[in-house]
Amino acid sequence: MLMTSLISNLSVDCIIFGFDSGKLHVLLTKRELEDEVSGQILFTDYTVQGHHVLEGENIDDAARRVLKEKTGFDNIYLEQFHTFGNTDRIHQERDKLWIARKYPMVTNHVVSVGYCSLVDSTKVKPDTQHQFTSWFAVDELPLLGFDHGIMIEKALEFLRVKIQREPLVFELLPEKFTLSQLQNLYECILGVSLDRRNFRKKIGQMKFIIALNEKQKGVAHKPAQVYIFSRDVYDRTKKEKFDILT
Amino acid sequence: MLMTSLISNLSVDCIIFGFDSGKLHVLLTKRELEDEVSGQILFTDYTVQGHHVLEGENIDDAARRVLKEKTGFDNIYLEQFHTFGNTDRIHQERDKLWIARKYPMVTNHVVSVGYCSLVDSTKVKPDTQHQFTSWFAVDELPLLGFDHGIMIEKALEFLRVKIQREPLVFELLPEKFTLSQLQNLYECILGVSLDRRNFRKKIGQMKFIIALNEKQKGVAHKPAQVYIFSRDVYDRTKKEKFDILT
DNA sequence: TTACTTAGTGTATAAAATACACAGTAGCAA
DNA sequence: TTGCTACTGTGTATTTTATACACTAAGTAA
Known part of the structure; x- marks a missing residue:
């Protein structure tokens, strides 16, 4: 000491x-x-x-x-x-x-x-x-x-x-996460509820959120696809603008 | 002292x-x-x-x-x-x-x-x-x-x-200002240039920016209309959302 | 009277936001 | 093995918002 x-x-x-x-x-x-x-x-x-x-x-x-x-x-x-x-x-x-x-x-x-x-x-x-x-x-x-x-x-x-300007939410998630987890996290922090389809449409445009060839395991329902966040791609593509609402 | x-x-x-x-x-x-x-x-x-x-x-x-x-x-x-x-x-x-x-x-x-x-x-x-x-x-x-x-x-x-979330710009302007001044101020702080017509369209939707029956004086060109910001109206109408860009 | 400078205005097009419903699949229990 | 539960995954039509763009108006100054 x-x-x-x-x-x-x-x-x-x-x-x-x-x-x-x-x-x-x-x-x-x-x-x-x-x-x-x-x-x-x-x-x-x-x-x-x-x-x-x-x-x-x-x-x-x-x-x-x-x-x-x-x-x-x-x-x-x-x-x-x-x-x-x-x-x-x-x-x-x-x-x-x-x-x-x-x-x-x-x-x-x-x-x-x-x-x-x-x-x-x-x-x-x-x-x-x-x-x-x-x-x-x-x-x-x-x-x-x-x-x-x-x-x-x-x-x-x-x-x-x-979190509306920077990709901080990923710090709160495990390295591999599902889109539902991500959406849930946004809803929870921002206190809003988001339409699943529209949310996924937006995520789809963000190249730095990358789908893996991997699924959730051990869940009692259709297993979700697993994603990672790539800061690398983020830094290269859209340092500007990171909007989940609007 | x-x-x-x-x-x-x-x-x-x-x-x-x-x-x-x-x-x-x-x-x-x-x-x-x-x-x-x-x-x-x-x-x-x-x-x-x-x-x-x-x-x-x-x-x-x-x-x-x-x-x-x-x-x-x-x-x-x-x-x-x-x-x-x-x-x-x-x-x-x-x-x-x-x-x-x-x-x-x-x-x-x-x-x-x-x-x-x-x-x-x-x-x-x-x-x-x-x-x-x-x-x-x-x-x-x-x-x-x-x-x-x-x-x-x-x-x-x-x-x-x-300034993109709160109506702070008015603190930098005289009580009575013109829309060109306002636009100029935004452009200057944000380092962008804005289309005059689109800018004015947006301002037009903000009920808390109020046109007076008064014109600029002593300028060597068409005198501009003079506006004020009403915090009162602002507080009552759109506490939410205050976007000049997007 | 003319030149100069800034004010003020509308429309057509493209992009983005929103609203919305049903089939797919894994686990579990009967 | 079947059916139930719970959550995943997907597309389109409509509305709203953003963008691009050019000419006339009104005052001063020379």
Whole structure:
């Protein structure tokens, strides 16, 4: 463990999204504070993954560090989306208690840079790695610490805008996916429902979504064809324009 | 002058855009460092408007404070677009000299939150107010301090994306404007050229762009009709969808 | 009065979005 | 083996939207 000191008024928070069971999920860590004397649990809630920036550390690197620590992954999509710098960010009693106990050196005006990350949730098994970290559907969030509810909302909005301009959805899917999965993912993030035939017509025009000679297996219905996304082809063909709606 | 201490590792920078003579401009302040002994000028360059966040100050308020100070305005469009937090942001010799002289208490890892602001440049006369502050066309920028070149580029990109989703362009125009001005502004920000008839057809569908019973005056050609933007009507009619391209 | 400059307008064609219904196939259970 | 379930996969007609394009109008200035 490296003994680098942390910058007391600067942190990063990673909103890590995954897609599973037809729903968008976010990775949260359980936070539980016990009374120092009685051992009684004072509160339980959840937070996104965050940490203070270290002395001499780039903020992007701080976010990558947090991400690596929680997911084990390194090369996944990660992008800054907003910085939260209100003085009253830490105003709930339990947040103050928590900080007083865990981070006594931290001032109470902490500015936090929010990062949005997308992972293939089939690859992240939080249960086995971190027993206090688990996935929650974004429409069924538990009690959240600090201003993390606002952060998640803002990250979602960022995502909704961004996926209409860039091919980010593939970060949320396994390497090989079906068109129904893809459509489902769009519908779920954008909160719309799309016509299957028209959706497939559009996908058909995107040369960078490539059909494999391979079918789904072990499903109790007609097996779907399997596709991959080729960033290579994407970069070469249509860097411009990536519209699934309109 | 209030004696509030500033947070040494946290600042805000405002990229203030204006539109004039058919070009997008950015407001910059001249920075000149003299040798303490000889009085000789060591360097001259320009920076965007920034300042450190004060103790107990929300970052949005810090940005508003900077904006007010430089433009005299309070209620103009202002939005955070990116946070710059690399450790090597301040790597040029002249930036180090400047900080050593002017802000000796400041550490060399300063995280800066970038804000984008849009003003009606006919209302801001920097000459009279601040003799070191003036407008520069974004395609003819002078030598810039710190990482402000990157900041301006990033702010521009933010603008380009944003104006296609929200009616921000009107912030850059006088209250009353002509359709040619509006079209010119779009062309200039997006770097495209638009067909006049098609452009006007589209504008015609936007009920929140309202023709006045009034014409341009004092121009050496057919005077154009004058329009206003009604945020009221906008809010009521199409919060959704605001496309000038496609 | 003429020249100059920008404003203002309509139509035909091409492209894109939308709406919509039925047959195919794998697994499973009776 | 048959039938049920559940999801896959496909084409066309219609409406809407985008695009391309050229001439007259109105004011100023010389």
